[in-house]
Amino acid sequence: SAVISQKPSRDICQRGTSLTIQCQVDSQVTMMFWYRQQPGQSLTLIATANQGSEATYESGFVIDKFPISRPNLTFSTLTVSNMSPEDSSIYLCSVEPTGGMADTQYFGPGTRLTVL
Amino acid sequence: AQSVTQLDSQVPVFEEAPVELRCNYSSSVSVYLFWYVQYPNQGLQLLLKYLSGSTLVKGINGFEAEFNKSQTSFHLRKPSVHISDTAEYFCAVSSFSGGYNKLIFGAGTRLAVHP
Numbered sequence: 126s127a128v129i130s131q132k133p134s135r136d137i138c139q140r141g142t143s144l145t146i147q148c149q150v151d152s153q154v155t156m157m158f159w160y161r162q163q164p165g166q167s168l169t170l171i172a173t174a175n176q177g178s179e180a181t182y183e184s185g186f187v188i189d190k191f192p193i194s195r196p197n198l199t200f201s202t203l204t205v206s207n208m209s210p211e212d213s214s215i216y217l218c219s220v221e222p223t224g225g226m227a228d229t230q231y232f233g234p235g236t237r238l239t240v241l
Numbered sequence: 242a243q244s245v246t247q248l249d250s251q252v253p254v255f256e257e258a259p260v261e262l263r264c265n266y267s268s269s270v271s272v273y274l275f276w277y278v279q280y281p282n283q284g285l286q287l288l289l290k291y292l293s294g295s296t297l298v299k300g301i302n303g304f305e306a307e308f309n310k311s312q313t314s315f316h317l318r319k320p321s322v323h324i325s326d327t328a329e330y331f332c333a334v335s336s337f338s339g340g341y342n343k344l345i346f347g348a349g350t351r352l353a354v355h356p
Contacts, residue, residue, distance in 0.1 A: 126287075129284075156341050156342075158344075166348070166349075167331060167346045167347060167348045167349050168285075168331070168344075168346045169346075170343065170344065173341055173343075217284055217285065219285075219344075221341070221342065229275070229287065229290060230335075230342075230344055231287065232277070232284045232285040232286070233284050234283060234284040235283070235284045237282075
């Protein structure tokens with residue numbers, strides 16, 4: 126498995142601003158993923174981030190709204206841009222460990238975002 | 242397209258009673274199946290997974306699940322629940338697409354264990 130941390134753990138933001146969420150892993154991983162969990166809902170994949178390449182976005186998510194960086198094998202950021210109250214969600218990162226069972230994702234604790 | 246259906250949005254149960262959380266999936270190809278648990282205000286923790294081999298899979302905290310290919314089901318069971326099992330449980334299916342394994346989650350089942 127992998128130990129994953131996220132910063133911030135929670136935040137309250139004003140509409141129209143942006144927030145960058147950090148995801149740090151204690152080991153090198155090939156794949157990192159970003160999910161959104163809207164209140165009372167299940168998880169929806171936003172994008173997949175490989176180190177050294179552009180993120181791959183799922184249908185309904187665009188780079189202008191959710192830019193992602195993946196500068197190395199242990200770190201990624203997700204920015205939620207020009208926020209509105211509809212962006213209030215829990216944002217989770219997950220990893221698929223390199224060299225392990227490349228079929229299991231491990232999740233961070235999540236970032237709880239409230240947009241006013 | 243693959244999908245996951247969790248048949249119960251909420252399951253109330255008394256402490257020490259058995260519980261089954263139901264999950265059905267649809268897929269035209271071989272899949273990996275997972276159960277994750279989310280305790281209040283926390284991230285997701287892997288409970289168990291089915292990749293291949295024995296259809297009965299044992300996980301953490303006394304949970305087990307049985308893969309039934311003919312019924313396309315992967316129901317989660319525990320013979321005797323504790324108050325601490327109160328949480329949201331998510332069933333997920335994984336398939337290899339576009340160079341990576343993509344997880345698709347069910348809507349979740351909220352397990353409420355009462356004393």
